[in-house]
Amino acid sequence: MTFVAIIPAGGAGTRLWPLSRRSKPKFLLDMTGAGRTLIQATANRLGGLVDDLIVVTGSDHAPQVAEQLGLSDSQIVIEPSPRGTMPAIGLVAAIVEQRHGSDAVVGSFAADHLIADTKAFQDAVRTAIASAEAGAVATIGITPTNPDTGFGYIDVGEETQVSGSFLVNRFLEKPSLESATRYVDSGTFLWNAGMFVARAGVLLDALAKYKPELASGLREIAKAWDTESRTQALLGWDDLEDSVIDRAIAEPLADEGGVTTVPVSMGWSDIGGYASLAEHLDDPAKQVSENGTQQTVVLSASAGSVVYAHDRPIVIHGVPNAVVIDTGDALLVTTKQAAAGLGGVVSSLPDDLTRLR
Amino acid sequence: MTFVAIIPAGGAGTRLWPLSRRSKPKFLLDMTGAGRTLIQATANRLGGLVDDLIVVTGSDHAPQVAEQLGLSDSQIVIEPSPRGTMPAIGLVAAIVEQRHGSDAVVGSFAADHLIADTKAFQDAVRTAIASAEAGAVATIGITPTNPDTGFGYIDVGEETQVSGSFLVNRFLEKPSLESATRYVDSGTFLWNAGMFVARAGVLLDALAKYKPELASGLREIAKAWDTESRTQALLGWDDLEDSVIDRAIAEPLADEGGVTTVPVSMGWSDIGGYASLAEHLDDPAKQVSENGTQQTVVLSASAGSVVYAHDRPIVIHGVPNAVVIDTGDALLVTTKQAAAGLGGVVSSLPDDLTRLR
Numbered sequence: 001m002t003f004v005a006i007i008p009a010g011g012a013g014t015r016l017w018p019l020s021r022r023s024k025p026k027f028l029l030d031m032t033g034a035g036r037t038l039i040q041a042t043a044n045r046l047g048g049l050v051d052d053l054i055v056v057t058g059s060d061h062a063p064q065v066a067e068q069l070g071l072s073d074s075q076i077v078i079e080p081s082p083r084g085t086m087p088a089i090g091l092v093a094a095i096v097e098q099r100h101g102s103d104a105v106v107g108s109f110a111a112d113h114l115i116a117d118t119k120a121f122q123d124a125v126r127t128a129i130a131s132a133e134a135g136a137v138a139t140i141g142i143t144p145t146n147p148d149t150g151f152g153y154i155d156v157g158e159e160t161q162v163s164g165s166f167l168v169n170r171f172l173e174k175p176s177l178e179s180a181t182r183y184v185d186s187g188t189f190l191w192n193a194g195m196f197v198a199r200a201g202v203l204l205d206a207l208a209k210y211k212p213e214l215a216s217g218l219r220e221i222a223k224a225w226d227t228e229s230r231t232q233a234l235l236g237w238d239d240l241e242d243s244v245i246d247r248a249i250a251e252p253l254a255d256e257g258g259v260t261t262v263p264v265s266m267g268w269s270d271i272g273g274y275a276s277l278a279e280h281l282d283d284p285a286k287q288v289s290e291n292g293t294q295q296t297v298v299l300s301a302s303a304g305s306v307v308y309a310h311d312r313p314i315v316i317h318g319v320p321n322a323v324v325i326d327t328g329d330a331l332l333v334t335t336k337q338a339a340a341g342l343g344g345v346v347s348s349l350p351d352d353l354t355r356l357r
Numbered sequence: 358m359t360f361v362a363i364i365p366a367g368g369a370g371t372r373l374w375p376l377s378r379r380s381k382p383k384f385l386l387d388m389t390g391a392g393r394t395l396i397q398a399t400a401n402r403l404g405g406l407v408d409d410l411i412v413v414t415g416s417d418h419a420p421q422v423a424e425q426l427g428l429s430d431s432q433i434v435i436e437p438s439p440r441g442t443m444p445a446i447g448l449v450a451a452i453v454e455q456r457h458g459s460d461a462v463v464g465s466f467a468a469d470h471l472i473a474d475t476k477a478f479q480d481a482v483r484t485a486i487a488s489a490e491a492g493a494v495a496t497i498g499i500t501p502t503n504p505d506t507g508f509g510y511i512d513v514g515e516e517t518q519v520s521g522s523f524l525v526n527r528f529l530e531k532p533s534l535e536s537a538t539r540y541v542d543s544g545t546f547l548w549n550a551g552m553f554v555a556r557a558g559v560l561l562d563a564l565a566k567y568k569p570e571l572a573s574g575l576r577e578i579a580k581a582w583d584t585e586s587r588t589q590a591l592l593g594w595d596d597l598e599d600s601v602i603d604r605a606i607a608e609p610l611a612d613e614g615g616v617t618t619v620p621v622s623m624g625w626s627d628i629g630g631y632a633s634l635a636e637h638l639d640d641p642a643k644q645v646s647e648n649g650t651q652q653t654v655v656l657s658a659s660a661g662s663v664v665y666a667h668d669r670p671i672v673i674h675g676v677p678n679a680v681v682i683d684t685g686d687a688l689l690v691t692t693k694q695a696a697a698g699l700g701g702v703v704s705s706l707p708d709d710l711t712r713l714r
Binding site: 315 | 374375653655657658669670671672673674675676679681683685686687688689690691692694695696698699702703706707710
């Protein structure tokens with residue numbers, strides 16, 4: 001069996017501005033002080049499981065991705081423009097189908113998630129691969145730790161013949177707090193972490209059923225990928241339909257009993273904002289700037305604060321749960337609570353504030 | 358009649374850190390963007406009223422004071438060490454007594470207060486001078502605009518023979534909110550702004566009555582001031598008692614009916630902190646740094662905020678009444694409410710954070 005990991009690496013990361021920028025999104029950064037960037041951690045934790053690894057990203061980030069992971073050109077797929085996760089993952093699945101045949105298993109893993117328990121993750125991936133080999137589109141579902149309203153949920157059904165793998169009854173959109181509490185209390189719902197594992201042929205045949213033009217368009221480009229005609233074939237990219245894999249495949253296929261899920265507790269986080277990031281920092285009042293200069297950070301009546309100092313000392317007084325991020329070229333002052341709404345603010349900032357870093 | 362203004366210029370200004378530093382206190386700064394520093398504004402508004410002006414300050418600030426006001430050496434009195442307002446004002450009064458005689462009138466005006474209505478101020482000073490010539494220690498009392506608990510209050514008695522000048526029944530320490538509300542509602546209480554006007558001889562004779570050693574010590578030094586023996590005479594400075602003029606003279610003399618007050622409304626503020634400073638800024642979200650660089654300041658769901666940007670743009674989200682002060686060598690994040698307690702925090706900061714600027 002051949003197993004190829006797909007790492008979609010995109011997204012503006014506005015909710016972690018100014019640490020994360022359009023030109024330097026969070027997957028290219030060592031967000032937690034772990035000594036490696038998020039995409040490096042993602043690749044590392046797949047080590048030993050995969051036969052190959054392909055990152056799909058934009059042309060602006062491709063050089064840094066290749067450098068950080070030490071990838072050859074065959075391991076980088078550059079999207080001409082972002083069209084959502086379905087064209088991105090589907091194109092790589094089609095390239096894998098060309099290179100390794102339709103029985104090769106592909107697994108898609110976001111570039112910017114944190115996972116504390118690598119062994120639990122790898123065990124779950126192995127189970128998902130087994131489920132994929134049995135013909136399913138397998139997902140990895142996270143046992144929820146709280147009624148988070150920022151995630152989609154998976155309604156879990158009966159266990160399948162593959163031990164540890166369960167049928168997905170249906171996928172549920174981000175719920176109200178009331179619904180989320182009900183889901184978590186029931187014990188039969190999981191967080192949808194957006195990790196999909198399937199045979200390349202199964203994935204593309206499902207896509208061909210629900211979005212035939214997208215499937216044939218992707219297979220068309222994939223056929224030309226490892227030839228002299230790649231650039232010409234990519235002319236077809238702009239005609240492809242924007243779509244995300246959850247909507248395009250997972251939801252309709254679940255209705256037909258074709259999707260499974262592997263429940264796992266592994267200390268997972270999508271670092272969706274500063275409140276989430278704070279939980280993964282050794283020292284939330286980070287006193288060391290990126291260039292290594294020690295800076296004094298004084299917290300007075302400001303418990304729970306997250307501080308990134310840069311080139312000057314910071315004193316915070318009387319602002320509990322403050323989020324103060326100094327990157328040298330921009331300064332953000334907010335709170336953990338308010339930071340949840342940061343995306344909208346950052347999207348409307350002048351271009352020079354969101355691009356540079 | 359000779360009238361000499363005394364401007365005591367001291368104080369660490371911790372409540373306006375990091376704008377105000379030990380090495381650059383607020384009176385040396387243009388805090389409001391008015392185009393002049395606070396001590397320059399203080400000297401300007403005395404223009405036309407005074408025959409001479411003497412600043413009493415520490416050796417560290419004397420050169421900047423002299424430069425900002427264009428003073429000659431005879432207009433600067435350098436305290437060997439800070440001993441409170443009584444030795445500072447008393448020494449200058451004794452020097453004036455030596456130079457101009459004991460009937461010369463002196464008036465003490467803090468270097469770091471804001472006064473919006475210069476004409477009302479000058480009218481009040483003229484009335485206070487008249488009261489001083491009639492033998493009183495005259496104060497200028499501010500008609501309160503709110504029950505502020507940060508000021509001392511003056512309990513006002515009957516009008517004296519000098520029109521516009523009233524007897525002081527007594528001085529009251531900073532009150533509780535309940536007491537302050539009662540004071541303001543009564544209409545017979547004023548804020549004590551710490552401005553005193555008196556004949557030099559009256560002031561020193563009162564001091565001689567309540568603190569004879571201090572009075573004789575100061576007169577001793579003053580005798581030697583304009584001679585070759587000044588430095589030697591200043592050896593006696595360290596033996597003087599630390600004291601403030603309110604306690605040393607004003608309170609006991611009021612009990613004997615020797616103190617008057619001139620009530621005035623003149624848009625007075627002692628800029629005791631950021632909440633007070635904010636009321637005097639044209640644009641509280643100040644977008645221009647000290648070195649003149651225009652910086653973007655974005656306020657989102659942060660009404661009432663005070664922002665000093667320096668060399669990088671600032672985004673504030675979801676922190677109403679935020680106080681964000683970037684001076685380039687330090688960054689303060691607090692709120693108007695919390696800023697009232699800033700003094701204690703700043704006093705305990707490492708030395709390099711409070712000294713430099």
